[in-house]
Amino acid sequence: MMLQVAVISGKGGTGKTVVTAALADILPGKLAFADCDVEAANLALLLSPREKRRIPFFGMKKAVIREETCVVCGLCKAACRFNAIYQEPGGAYRVDPVRCEGCAVCMGVCPERAISLLEHQGGEVVTADSDRGPLVYAELRPGSGNSGLLVHEVKKEALKESEGRDLLLIDGPPGIGCPVISTMSGISAIVIVTEPGIAALHDLRRLVTVSSGFSLLHWVVINRADLHHGYTGEIELFCAEKGIPVIGKIPFDPAVMLAVRDGVPVTRRDCAASRELAGIGKRLAEGLSYVPG
């Protein structure tokens, strides 16, 4: 079975995408990629992909009131626990699609059957080809919900695209909620990218509480590790307690930011960070018993 590895972080901005793009650049074998950070997909910016196909994404269904059938009784508004139904100054009742959670209670209480649940396009899934293999990512419409479901759709397309590949590498979303849980379900391993800071450590602890509920291999990479030796030590201590191997400590290196500015994986540059990332790639492959082909 193809290996699936997600790079996640808890706190945003610790360097998930930089690490993912570096691994994409240096891991051997036939790779495939999925960007599951559907609210802010950035992996494509470093892999220079050629777009192939766009697939519309329909999120949860939303209630819609047919004005010609509605008798303005207000039962729907009274029954909605999400405050998603409001009355316009003119008197007509309407559904706020942002607040509507598609529960169908309004549909059930409407005496005139004036309400139905309709598909609601929330974004697009994009399939593309990069030099190292297929890439699937998404564009969520601003303000849309259901990003967890969109993550599922991205993974589904990525699995289709990965036919015959050895490893699916996933750039994950930040946080510990719905999108992250959706990212971690059904995969083989996670690489958590953190940094020595009070906030990142706090978020790492919360993330591991969630991720340990999944049967996954765990590794930690400490980015900008020399920025604060005290917190780097605390992260290592925490990982030791939890039995999570730390497979790399990337130094604070301005070359990383310059590589991102130029839109290339940092491993294309000869610098301290890229040398450490080469070691991380090697240790990850060993940990996964990854034998391509």
Place this chain on the structure above:
Amino acid sequence: MIVCVTAKGPGPEDLMEERFGRSPYFLFKNTEGGEWSSIANKFADTAGGVGPRAAQVLIDRGTHVLITGNIGGNALAVLQAAGIEIYLFKSSGTAADAFQKFIAGQLKKFS
């Protein structure tokens, strides 16, 4: 005894699907004989709450045994409460292969 196998396609020669709740198809076969039947899993792409609802489908079909690769906690709770036995098939193969292995007593019961 009615056996359900999770599969990527609607026929017994289609590959077995390792996930339960998000399996594209559920294939059914009676151990007493008869043809295979299949239903598409309409919950395969639903937002959440997939496992329990897929389990409900099996219950409605009078399933006694489920063969799949992986099962989530919520679906497991429902299947166990309904008394459906679960067997895990971890290697790759067709739905028919999985069924034959089960008949031959080569699959491990999940408990």
Place this chain on the structure above:
Amino acid sequence: MRLVVASGKGGTGKTLVAANLAAVLSSEMEVVLVDCDVEEPNAHLFFPSEEKVLPVLIDVPAFESSRCNHCGNCSDSCQYGAIVVLREQLLFFPAMCHGCGGCELVCPQGAISMAKRPIGHIAFSTPRQGLVLITGVLHEREVMSPRVIREALNYASGHALVICDAPPGTACPVVETLEGADACIFVTEPTRFGLHDLTLAAGVAELLGVPSGVVINRSMGDDDSIRDFCRARKLPVLTTIPFDRDIAETVNSGQLLTDRMPIMRGQFRELFSRACVLTGV
């Protein structure tokens, strides 16, 4: 007035801006800082202080088994797959329940009533004179962030100056935070990632009609791509914070720039007055 500090991309310095802004202003006026990044709330790390905690409760059904005749109506009506009814047993999965109350309405036996379940909590503290910190916290393994955000914002409503530290991204949690705000400060960094995500986040603010401006963090002096974007979208650049190892270390160790580097106080006051201009006040 309610000001939101947001970003699209995570880790650009939202909390840094929100916390320092709140700290500086609290010496002159009453400020309420609301941490709406309920999946990973961090503002409290800059303001260690004693907290009082209230739970965030959502409605969930409670089933009276003696009345249940296992008809399955509740299970059929549930759009979230949270209820499964077997011949002699009912199974309920609280984590999947949105609390819509539909099952209660369709139960012919009156066996269902609505009860409460905690999915998070709100922490209150007064870390310094003039500052109230309200932190929304989503419990681990829960997913309904917007509910926790809404509750945190409710506690802050009515105060003269509310500053919100927004969650990253562009989906429902961000909408919940931004909706009805008087102005939004986007914090970005001068990389391709920063610009890409700022473009998306600015779209959300436009959609909601919230006037916005931009703070460029980790500036290396060469911010043309961000500035070009801001000009094209008529987003004023409110201030820039340099790319600097000392600043990174200060922030990572949970200290406020305005405490450690008093010279920065004026910059954050100036940022506030420019943000006020956005609102038309």
